[in-house]
Amino acid sequence: MGDADSGVGGTGGTDGTVHGGGLRAWIGSFTSGGGRGITTATVDPGTGALTALSATKAVADPSYLAHDRRTGVLYAVSETERGAVGAFRPTAEGLAALGAAVRVGGSGPTHLSVAGRRLLTANYTSGSVSSLPLAADGAIGADGPASVLAHHGSGPDAGRQEGPHAHQVLPDPGGRWVLSVDLGTDSVRVCVLDPATGALRVHAETVLRAGTGPRHLAFHPSGEVVYVLHELDPQLTVCRWNAESGELEPVAEVPVAPKGAPGAPEAYPSAIVASPDGRFVWAAVRGADTIATFSLAAGAEKPQLTGAVPCGGTWPRDLAADPSGRRLYAANERSGDVTWFDVDPRTGQPRRAGSLAVPAATCVVFG
Template identity: 65%
Template sequence: MSGTDVRGPGRAFIGSFTSAGGRGILTAEVDPDSGALTVTGATDAVPDPSYLALAGPFLYAVSEAEEGAVAAFDVSGDVPRPLGAPVAVRGAGPTHLAVAAGHVLTANYTSGSVTALPVAADGSLGDPAVVALHEGSGPVADRQSDPHAHQVLPAPGGPWAAAVDLGTDSVRIYALDALSGAPRPHGEAPLRPGTGPRHLAFHPAGTHAYVLNELEPTLTVCRWDATTGTLEPLGETPVVAGGAAGPDYPSAIVASPDGRFLWAAVRGDDSIAVLAVDPSGEKAELRTTVPCGGRWPRDLALDPSGRRLYAANERSGDVTWFDLDPETGIPHRAGSVDAPAASCVVFRRHA
């Protein structure tokens, strides 16, 4: 970096499980040169904030509890400021959330539902506008007797949102109302029974989606049609090396900004899979795996530059970061910071 570069530190927020010894939501400075995290504070204003989402100066956190809720914070200052009390999602065990069309959407794992909470101009949340219950089951009796929505996120190219349901081996597509922004059920893409899809990432071109399966350590490549709001499975590829000891539970997947690579976290194996994506976006090939830097990697995130990858290692209680080789996509461990019961990390851009 040039000596005239005057960028200040960026900021990151780390979610954690307070029920397992975590400190709640940690605030960290991000060194613009090395990517190193330095924790500067924490708030336990909401229990078990296992997943976070940023929208401008506002931070939203699920409370992954039987009576699930979402907390809103203003993070424009040095310390996160709560924007009112947490709002109940009328669903159990929310594990993921995203901001889309003027709403915070939550995926409620235990109740198998998706909730939409309207966002006010000041970032605060209203009571649920929609609670959509999923139906169905899968062949793995102890994990798929009921629906289990595990992730929800906006889909590119139109007024869509995608919800990944581990219990029903499917991805539900929601249409976002043109006037209110509220989601309504649109369609369902069935995946191979028993795979247990957990998370997906869209190709930056908006033409494909890559669904990471938890109950089998595989990735399902899908074609995404934003005109019709349909997802079409094309094929699968492993995310663990042949002969690797199990059981393995993939957790999180991210795509590189140029669409050439995917990185998948695998718990049990405690690895990060590096997959190369062909120019068409329709094929992904496992190139190698590297240690995640700790135990039980629950989440992966890229920094805003796309040059570093961060793993939230829940059971070893740390966030480990990696420099990414731009030619091979292989992560090289660069450092770590203590974060008990870490569950996710999100970033704001440099000042």
């Protein structure tokens, strides 16, 4: 497929699905950095090309998004000191706010996910995880969080790990446990979520190598292996996951970027994705501005770095696979674009196919 660079403000693809319920992409961005908030885009079913449809600044700095397939509602963090979340109902034209934004009881939320009838946020600045109730229609409870679980601890990097910094929170595939990744404490906490009250309680904490700064994790489709990506040291930690006991056991570390020549840019990994078929893992690496590919041909616990390609821009803050796993989308924050790649089905290597201008892009989700 040829290169297909597109600008914001297009009216849709040529397949006629803009108003017909085809696959949509939502792109978060930093409004404080010149972004348009949440951009709604159509996805061409044949090429994967994105075409911007509309944008909303209903919440400030919506740096991370989550789509609930059960209700169809899209959620966004407001990564600000006052920390909030917003809910949106997708429409033919874009997004309609589902009530006012709700405070999360923490500052600087960077990630959120849906766990049953609860919305979970990882609050980076305050180092906590919040649980908010969701109504049957997906609206967020106006009274705020039912639970705010504070993390405790620090790490050896005085500039980045002076205290806890929760960076990601998500349920395990079985929905029994909640895992929170903390960059400041070099650990992953496994929590119990009370379905009746929404209260979070720490069940276990897995301590990883000091100073690595874990940022995000991804489950292998088998549900038995977890890949933890580190921001402060370009490594991923391979862990066994026991869904019965709620235990996460580190078994190996794998470099995310090969050692460069003197003067090469430092690498700050940001996002990790496992392919739906369980054959590959991809990681976005800022600084190096690459997408690393890992083969799982030797087994889910033995990822092998097989190559890296340019991310199509600079500072890839997020990386997402489309539902088919045939394409990858990198949200390149500093160059202000979302670049998409076709994935070689044999090798897993991404090949750049096009891009969409999105200032201060931070996140891509599909629905």
